[in-house]
Amino acid sequence: MSTHYPAATGDQRTSRHTLCVLVDNEPGVLARISGMFSGRGYNIESLTVSETEHEKHLSRITICTAGTEAVIEQIKLQLERLVPVHGVTDLTVNGDAIERELALVKVVGQGDDRVEALRLAGAFGARTLDATRTSFIFELTGASEDVDRFIRLMTEVGLSEVSRTGVAAIGRGAKPMDAR
Amino acid sequence: MSETMTGAEMVIRALQDQGVDTLFGYPGGAVLPIYDAMFHQDKVKHVLVRHEQGAVHAAEGYARSTGKPGVVLVTSGPGATNAVTGLTDALMDSIPLVCITGQVPTHLIGSDAFQEADTVGITRHCTKHNYLVKRIEDLPRVMHEAFYVAQNGRPGPVVIDVPKDIQFAMGDYARPKENQHKSYRPQTKGDISKIRAAVELMAKAKKPVFYTGGGVINAGPEASRLLRELARLTGFPVTSTLMGLGAFPASDPQWLGMLGMHGSYEANLAMHGCDVMINLGARFDDRITGRIDAFSPNSRKIHVDIDASSINKNVKVDIGIVGDCREVLADMIAVWKEMKPELNAVALNDWKRQIDVWRARKSFSFENSKEVIKPQYAIERLYELTKGRDVYVTTEVGQHQMWAAQHFHFEEPNRWMTSGGLGTMGYGLPAAVGVQLAHPDALVIDIAGEASILMNMQEMSTAAQYRLPIKIFILNNEYMGMVRQWQELLHGGRYSESYSAALPDFVKLAEAYHAKGIRCSDPAKLDDAIREMIDYPGPVIFDCLVSKEENCFPMIPSGKAHNEMILPDFKGDTKTVIDAKGRELV
Numbered sequence: 105m106s107t108h109y110p111a112a113t114g115d116q117r118t119s120r121h122t123l124c125v126l127v128d129n130e131p132g133v134l135a136r137i138s139g140m141f142s143g144r145g146y147n148i149e150s151l152t153v154s155e156t157e158h159e160k161h162l163s164r165i166t167i168c169t170a171g172t173e174a175v176i177e178q179i180k181l182q183l184e185r186l187v188p189v190h191g192v193t194d195l196t197v198n199g200d201a202i203e204r205e206l207a208l209v210k211v212v213g214q215g216d217d218r219v220e221a222l223r224l225a226g227a228f229g230a231r232t233l234d235a236t237r238t239s240f241i242f243e244l245t246g247a248s249e250d251v252d253r254f255i256r257l258m259t260e261v262g263l264s265e266v267s268r269t270g271v272a273a274i275g276r277g278a279k280p281m282d283a284r
Numbered sequence: 285m286s287e288t289m290t291g292a293e294m295v296i297r298a299l300q301d302q303g304v305d306t307l308f309g310y311p312g313g314a315v316l317p318i319y320d321a322m323f324h325q326d327k328v329k330h331v332l333v334r335h336e337q338g339a340v341h342a343a344e345g346y347a348r349s350t351g352k353p354g355v356v357l358v359t360s361g362p363g364a365t366n367a368v369t370g371l372t373d374a375l376m377d378s379i380p381l382v383c384i385t386g387q388v389p390t391h392l393i394g395s396d397a398f399q400e401a402d403t404v405g406i407t408r409h410c411t412k413h414n415y416l417v418k419r420i421e422d423l424p425r426v427m428h429e430a431f432y433v434a435q436n437g438r439p440g441p442v443v444i445d446v447p448k449d450i451q452f453a454m455g456d457y458a459r460p461k462e463n464q465h466k467s468y469r470p471q472t473k474g475d476i477s478k479i480r481a482a483v484e485l486m487a488k489a490k491k492p493v494f495y496t497g498g499g500v501i502n503a504g505p506e507a508s509r510l511l512r513e514l515a516r517l518t519g520f521p522v523t524s525t526l527m528g529l530g531a532f533p534a535s536d537p538q539w540l541g542m543l544g545m546h547g548s549y550e551a552n553l554a555m556h557g558c559d560v561m562i563n564l565g566a567r568f569d570d571r572i573t574g575r576i577d578a579f580s581p582n583s584r585k586i587h588v589d590i591d592a593s594s595i596n597k598n599v600k601v602d603i604g605i606v607g608d609c610r611e612v613l614a615d616m617i618a619v620w621k622e623m624k625p626e627l628n629a630v631a632l633n634d635w636k637r638q639i640d641v642w643r644a645r646k647s648f649s650f651e652n653s654k655e656v657i658k659p660q661y662a663i664e665r666l667y668e669l670t671k672g673r674d675v676y677v678t679t680e681v682g683q684h685q686m687w688a689a690q691h692f693h694f695e696e697p698n699r700w701m702t703s704g705g706l707g708t709m710g711y712g713l714p715a716a717v718g719v720q721l722a723h724p725d726a727l728v729i730d731i732a733g734e735a736s737i738l739m740n741m742q743e744m745s746t747a748a749q750y751r752l753p754i755k756i757f758i759l760n761n762e763y764m765g766m767v768r769q770w771q772e773l774l775h776g777g778r779y780s781e782s783y784s785a786a787l788p789d790f791v792k793l794a795e796a797y798h799a800k801g802i803r804c805s806d807p808a809k810l811d812d813a814i815r816e817m818i819d820y821p822g823p824v825i826f827d828c829l830v831s832k833e834e835n836c837f838p839m840i841p842s843g844k845a846h847n848e849m850i851l852p853d854f855k856g857d858t859k860t861v862i863d864a865k866g867r868e869l870v
């Protein structure tokens with residue numbers, strides 16, 4: 105349909121990007137960022153935040169989002185124009201960044217399932233943080249895809265609960281991210 | 285040197301230190317300490333509005349007509365929520381404002397206290413930035429930072445929410461040495477290599493057009509002067525958005541008139557047919573582009589904007605230059621002069637001739653009448669009879685606004701204040717109040733519709749109190765005319781709820797507000813009536829009874845391209861010119 109608004113023309117392929125956003129650690133900054141995403145109809149797949157440079161009151165926010173090339177470009181520019189934002193780095197375009205996620209996975213079951221769960225956890229290098237006669241809690245750190253795969257396998261052997269941190273990411277090599 | 289004082293005193297002192305002379309406000313429990321602090325000083329003049337929305341629009345009028353930031357003071361809860369429409373309006377039109385809101389004491393925040401509203405939450409989406417001041421130590425910095433943020437980069441409204449206990453708290457105040465934000469540094473200087481590339485593209489153009497916007501006005505009067513210089517150097521035709529009117533003189537032969545949905549035929553066809561488009565401080569808004577996939581299909585596009593996110597947002601451009609229009613224009617002129625390009629005179633001449641053919645179509649023409657005042661005629665006469673005076677025009681929103689843009693002409697920037705991005709009915713009267721306060725001796729006219737004017741009519745009381753001789757010129761067609769027009773074009777002439785029933789007697793209403801009321805319905809008496817309005821030394825409401833079912837043409841119907849305009853001499857069935865697809869659009 106032709107509309108009055110920017111037409112959905114051209115390349116419509118979407119891709120997933122991981123953005124690092126350096127912000128002033130001030131009240132409301134997270135709401136400002138998530139509000140920008142919801143207000144403009146962009147999606148957030150995961151978002152993690154914590155203060156990284158205490159003396160400078162800076163926080164680092166890692167956002168995984170997906171969109172067409174034009175949308176990703178807009179997201180970066182819209183983030184950069186927010187007053188407390190110091191800089192935005194697109195780790196996806198900058199090459200293979202390191203991305204990690206931590207998941208806590210509770211599995212409940214007995215008998216063979218239980219044995220299998222423990223075996224799988226060992227294969228993935230997950231740590232066992234808690235165990236009862238009917239349950240385990242595993243901790244797994246890895247790329248999101250590994251975490252996804254682990255959780256999928258655990259579904260078959262009594263998965264009961266998952267808590268994930270979302271992605272923390274950092275570019276390779278000596279060069280830090282640029283920020284104003 | 286710092287001084288010890290209360291938070292409320294700091295607020296007033298910071299305004300004084302910022303050189304604020306006028307403050308638009310309305311008191312309430314949560315700002316009483318600030319009202320107390322202003323009681324014993326006379327540097328900052330407080331103007332008491334009658335509704336907080338009026339305060340914000342008045343501050344917008346003040347800001348747009350002076351180039352200085354507008355300042356607002358309102359109470360917590362309803363005071364703040366009433367300000368929201370004005371803040372959104374200022375955000376959409378990039379108007380620098382600082383709005384101070386009272387808040388319940390910090391220990392009550394979150395308790396649903398009396399007149400508590402989550403002001404920073406509510407206004408996060410309609411401000412450029414906002415602050416909740418929870419520590420007295422932060423107040424001096426935040427006050428000054430707010431002025432910096434409001435004015436630098438793309439201008440916009442900034443809210444400072446000040447809880448009442450902070451207003452009472454004692455602290456040290458010192459004016460910061462540098463008036464800045466610790467990290468926010470918008471880029472103002474354009475990338476010179478891109479400017480060179482842009483000038484090279486311009487030099488080779490066969491069918492160029494300057495498409496200018498509010499960014500040129502926001503960049504200050506010098507930017508308008510530079511635009512004129514560059515236009516003269518290049519000889520290229522110039523069009524402008526609604527927001528940019530006045531940056532380029534309407535009397536200039538290179539002027540094409542406004543573009544967009546109700547813009548001129550020559551402006552829109554020049555945009556459609558050009559080979560090089562130079563966008564200066566405009567944002568490819570949907571009222572301008574029409575159907576985006578048919579927008580100016582064969583042009584290379586240059587876009588200068590202080591806001592990087594405006595570039596490539598709606599329309600993909602070939603050269604995007606982030607920077608302030610004044611700085612980029614100055615660089616463009618320097619590069620042009622140094623390059624001394626040889627222009628394609630033959631092609632440019634053909635282009636000029638083509639534009640003259642379009643111009644000859646006289647797309648703003650209308651059929652005049654001896655029996656009834658045509659709204660376009662009323663604006664024409666208003667323009668002619670006020671020509672040469674120190675005139676500022678504000679508008680409400682609707683057909684009258686578009687007719688004003690078409691038939692009132694501006695030679696200078698900062699003379700035209702209208703709600704463009706948000707299209708806020710009720711903007712014009714309070715904006716006129718703000719303009720008149722900034723320019724006490726000027727002739728300030730609000731070109732209004734009978735429906736819009738009722739939205740902030742209470743501000744007539746403000747005009748009366750401060751003896752502001754504003755002129756409210758109502759094109760009274762007894763309809764929400766723009767709505768009626770859309771219903772005629774899009775909804776089979778079913779005029780659902782768009783008749784302005786039970787209108788007040790505007791002459792009596794004027795008198796009730798201690799103003800003069802004038803009514804005119806006879807084209808032959810119009811000139812005298814307008815002169816009477818101009819000559820009257822106080823506020824006037826002019827009830828100009830105009831033809832009721834006039835349509836505002838030309839018009840690019842929703843979903844159509846620039847070369848599919850409906851012109852004023854359209855003789856077909858207006859009820860079928862827009863198809864079902866177009867009806868779904870706004």
Ligand SMILES: Cc1ncc(C[n+]2csc(CCOP(=O)(O)OP(=O)(O)O)c2C)c(N)n1
Binds near residue numbers: 684709737767
């Ligand atoms: C606050 C607000 N509400 C609704 C609208 C939608 N709207 C746009 S124009 C218009 C009619 C305006 O009527 P009037 O002021 O009489 O002006 P006219 O079009 O008749 O010149 C309306 C209702 C708006 N722009 N703003």
Ligand SMILES: [Mg+2]
Binds near residue numbers: 733759760761763
């Ligand atoms: Mg009307």
